[in-house]
Amino acid sequence: DGGITQSPKYxxxxxxxxxxxxxxxxLNHDAMYWxxxxxxxxxxxxxxxxxxxxxxxxxxxxxxxxxxxxxESFPLTVTSAQKNPTAFYLCASTPPGRGSGGYTFGSxxxxxxx
Amino acid sequence: RKExxxxxxxxxxxxxxxxxxxxxxxxxxxxxxxxxxxxCRKEPKLLMSVYSSGNEDGRFTAQLNRASxxxxxxxxxxxxxxxxxxxxxxxxxxGAGSYQLTFGKGTKLSVIP
Numbered sequence: 001d002g003g004i005t006q007s008p009k010y011x012x013x014x015x016x017x018x019x020x021x022x023x024x025x026x027l028n029h030d031a032m033y034w035x036x037x038x039x040x041x042x043x044x045x046x047x048x049x050x051x052x053x054x055x056x057x058x059x060x061x062x063x064x065x066x067x068x069x070x071x072e073s074f075p076l077t078v079t080s081a082q083k084n085p086t087a088f089y090l091c092a093s094t095p096p097g098r099g100s101g102g103y104t105f106g107s108x109x110x111x112x113x114x
Numbered sequence: 115r116k117e118x119x120x121x122x123x124x125x126x127x128x129x130x131x132x133x134x135x136x137x138x139x140x141x142x143x144x145x146x147x148x149x150x151x152x153x154c155r156k157e158p159k160l161l162m163s164v165y166s167s168g169n170e171d172g173r174f175t176a177q178l179n180r181a182s183x184x185x186x187x188x189x190x191x192x193x194x195x196x197x198x199x200x201x202x203x204x205x206x207x208x209g210a211g212s213y214q215l216t217f218g219k220g221t222k223l224s225v226i227p
Contacts (some may be wrong), residue, residue, distance in 0.1 A: 040219075042219035043158075105157035106157060107159070108156070
């Protein structure tokens with residue numbers, strides 16, 4: 001079955017450490033997104049990519065980096081510059097077209113700083 | 115005014131009740147609208163699209179009011195399993211083939227036995 005796979009499900013990061021969250025999709029979707037969700041808050045866009053080798057900053061890109069070397073993969077690195085990284089991270093993808101809103105989400109990665 | 119606003123709730127309703135949520139949006143150029151459901155500690159999942167003429171899916175009815183710039187979700191005969199957070203998504207064309215998707219913060223629903 002097609003879908004989005006995020007890994008790991010839980011991740012613990014030490015202060016000053018970079019960590020990378022994986023997001024892989026086999027839906028043949030062009031656009032992929034990373035969102036952050038804090039308790040009781042809505043989703044905030046970190047980065048998005050509409051095609052391979054291209055990506056754009058979202059609303060809260062500081063302290064994060066991404067790459068899009070393959071259509072299927074859109075990893076997110078949380079760098080040491082991100083001062084408050086503890087959150088629920090969601091990767092999503094959408095098919096090409098009129099921004100149909102038909103997001104498919106991965107099951108998320110819960111990142112905690114220890 | 116925030117781009118997309120929802121009453122955070124929580125809405126606590128008894129089983130069998132009818133409950134309605136609204137979601138207001140500020141961008142008059144918004145084109146597409148959706149409701150997502152998010153269970154606790156899970157990812158959001160598409161519940162239904164919202165069409166201009168209104169649409170129904172079983173116990174769920176979605177409506178769009180462009181003049182007043184809001185969408186609504188009505189749930190009839192609430193079930194315990196309807197307990198979740200309901201997010202609205204608004205999409206606006208932002209030029210050069212790009213679309214801006216904005217999520218509301220969600221409305222929490224608790225259906226009580």
